[in-house]
Amino acid sequence: MGFADAAEVRKYIGGIFEAAFEDPEIGPKLRDTGIVLQFTFTEPDSVVVVDAVKATVGDSADGAAPGAVMSMAADTGNAYWQGKVNLPLAMAKSKIKVQGNVASLLKLAPLGKQLFPVYIETLRSDGRDDLIV
Amino acid sequence: MTAQVTEIERTYDPVSVSPLAFWAGTWEQRERSFKFLRDERPVSWHPPLEGALMPPENDGVWVVTRHEHILEVSKNPQVFSSARGVMIEEVPDDINEAASSFLVMDGPRHLSLRRLVSSAFTPKQVARIHDQIRRQASAIVDGLVATKEGDFVSQVSKRLPMWTIYEMMGLPEDQRELAAHHADGMVSWADEDVAAGREPGEVLSEALVTLLQIGMEHTERRRAEPKADLWTNLIHAEVDGQRLTDDEIASFFVLLSVAGNDTTRNTISLTARALQDFPDQKALLLQDFPGRITPAIEEFVRYATPVMTFRRTATRDTVLGGQQIKEGEWVLMMYASGNRDERAFDDPDVFDILRPTNNHLAFGGGGPHYCMGNFLAKIQLTEIFDQLLHRAPTLRLGEPEYLTGNFVRAVKSMPYTL
Numbered sequence: 001m002g003f004a005d006a007a008e009v010r011k012y013i014g015g016i017f018e019a020a021f022e023d024p025e026i027g028p029k030l031r032d033t034g035i036v037l038q039f040t041f042t043e044p045d046s047v048v049v050v051d052a053v054k055a056t057v058g059d060s061a062d063g064a065a066p067g068a069v070m071s072m073a074a075d076t077g078n079a080y081w082q083g084k085v086n087l088p089l090a091m092a093k094s095k096i097k098v099q100g101n102v103a104s105l106l107k108l109a110p111l112g113k114q115l116f117p118v119y120i121e122t123l124r125s126d127g128r129d130d131l132i133v
Numbered sequence: 134m135t136a137q138v139t140e141i142e143r144t145y146d147p148v149s150v151s152p153l154a155f156w157a158g159t160w161e162q163r164e165r166s167f168k169f170l171r172d173e174r175p176v177s178w179h180p181p182l183e184g185a186l187m188p189p190e191n192d193g194v195w196v197v198t199r200h201e202h203i204l205e206v207s208k209n210p211q212v213f214s215s216a217r218g219v220m221i222e223e224v225p226d227d228i229n230e231a232a233s234s235f236l237v238m239d240g241p242r243h244l245s246l247r248r249l250v251s252s253a254f255t256p257k258q259v260a261r262i263h264d265q266i267r268r269q270a271s272a273i274v275d276g277l278v279a280t281k282e283g284d285f286v287s288q289v290s291k292r293l294p295m296w297t298i299y300e301m302m303g304l305p306e307d308q309r310e311l312a313a314h315h316a317d318g319m320v321s322w323a324d325e326d327v328a329a330g331r332e333p334g335e336v337l338s339e340a341l342v343t344l345l346q347i348g349m350e351h352t353e354r355r356r357a358e359p360k361a362d363l364w365t366n367l368i369h370a371e372v373d374g375q376r377l378t379d380d381e382i383a384s385f386f387v388l389l390s391v392a393g394n395d396t397t398r399n400t401i402s403l404t405a406r407a408l409q410d411f412p413d414q415k416a417l418l419l420q421d422f423p424g425r426i427t428p429a430i431e432e433f434v435r436y437a438t439p440v441m442t443f444r445r446t447a448t449r450d451t452v453l454g455g456q457q458i459k460e461g462e463w464v465l466m467m468y469a470s471g472n473r474d475e476r477a478f479d480d481p482d483v484f485d486i487l488r489p490t491n492n493h494l495a496f497g498g499g500g501p502h503y504c505m506g507n508f509l510a511k512i513q514l515t516e517i518f519d520q521l522l523h524r525a526p527t528l529r530l531g532e533p534e535y536l537t538g539n540f541v542r543a544v545k546s547m548p549y550t551l
Contacts, residue, residue: 089345093349103334107188110223
């Protein structure tokens with residue numbers, strides 16, 4: 001099973017960043033990156049835009065243009081946020097496509113690592129063991 | 134054992150190796166700092182290296198400058214682990230995993246994967262490789278002597294290592310230049326000329342992803358059409374009853390590309406220049422090339438030190454050089470300093486091809502991660518200098534242009550005339 005619809009993608013993957021902004025340790029570091037990052041998912045089609053400057057998570061880049069756009073299947077995104085996808089290897093296989101500033105994604109890496117357990121715990125607490133890789 | 138243990142204060146050493154400017158400076162400038170540290174504070178605490186790809190997660194790093202301590206770290210992998218990364222600045226885990234293969238492993242898994250490559254080097258195969266390298270070195274110098282001037286790195290130094298590593302893999306010739314170019318990108322992202330306005334992370338990512346793609350395509354190629362080469366062996370090899378995944382093989386490709394290209398190339402460039410700067414040594418070598426080339430090569434690699442640094446991570450609290458190292462702290466080995474340590478080498482700044490003992494660190498300080506390609510490097514250096522010294526006696530080299538970076542001591546270009 002995967003995500004049922006775009007709203008679920010938004011809820012879970014967008015939710016990671018909402019939790020990150022609220023975290024007293026991770027939140028300020030995430031804002032410091034100053035990045036606007038757009039995720040474009042397929043199966044189901046959905047868009048999640050994270051604006052680190054405004055500390056917002058939305059479904060369109062209605063403010064600043066994204067510095068980087070990561071495109072992938074929603075299943076890949078789900079696995080990525082559980083620490084199960086290696087970004088350079090996924091890019092080499094075109095499972096994840098990155099347009100824009102890849103360097104900014106590398107700077108997010110240490111924060112991302114701290115968010116993996118948060119994401120997995122959210123899935124568990126919602127009874128979504130089917131999404132756990 | 135160390136008799137006296139200093140309770141360290143976590144204050145940064147004023148002679149810092151952390152700034153980008155330190156690595157953008159000359160070898161001689163760095164050596165002045167290293168000598169001071171070797172004499173006064175051989176194991177010292179420094180801020181995380183500047184110019185990393187991501188915000189540092191550590192407060193500081195230990196810098197090890199003496200030969201004896203580098204040996205101690207290298208030969209004690211239970212305490213000084215490679216599994217948490219070997220680059221001296223902070224690199225995302227994903228990149229370490231995709232780029233470094235068994236270089237960032239410890240224990241049995243490391244040995245098994247390393248053995249997959251080393252097992253390809255039977256005496257018969259080494260003899261065959263040696264013949265091929267001899268012919269290739271000759272062809273490269275054929276090309277050189279047909280010219281009057283040019284860039285020595287692209288005309289000579291780059292070609293033999295690139296040909297050797299990719300010939301062993303069976304990589305099609307039309308892929309080799311591209312692969313070698315991106316192998317360079319893996320070690321040169323801190324250099325402003327190479328980056329040309331891009332962020333270091335962009336340079337590294339493009340290099341890594343492209344190398345992985347070339348490696349993956351080559352795996353598919355060899356799966357469809359097996360040949361008697363290293364790549365076919367890797368695809369069919371089993372470790373603990375399991376074949377390697379395509380991702381693991383692609384990571385192998387990146388590691389071998391960097392290790393095969395960016396080390397011997399720079400040793401060739403730096404040695405060619407050293408033989409010009411020390412004409413007495415060149416004359417000594419020419420007097421008895423077959424008899425002296427073997428010890429001379431040990432000096433070539435000591436003097437060049439193409440790999441300047443590697444890192445380990447302490448797996449437990451320990452003591453090194455009288456300093457207390459805590460579990461999880463980074464220990465940076467400065468091979469560039471260890472290879473100039475007066476305690477290990479008489480007149481370390483002198484290029485002396487007949488050193489009676491030469492326990493250099495150019496292939497590492499021993500232990501399980503000792504350079505497995507060292508014999509290939511020695512074959513290449515023997516053959517290319519046999520050709521160069523005997524067939525291009527009028528070769529004159531200009532000033533090398535050095536790469537900015539803290540890992541390989543690289544010459545980007547060096548003009549020549551004949």
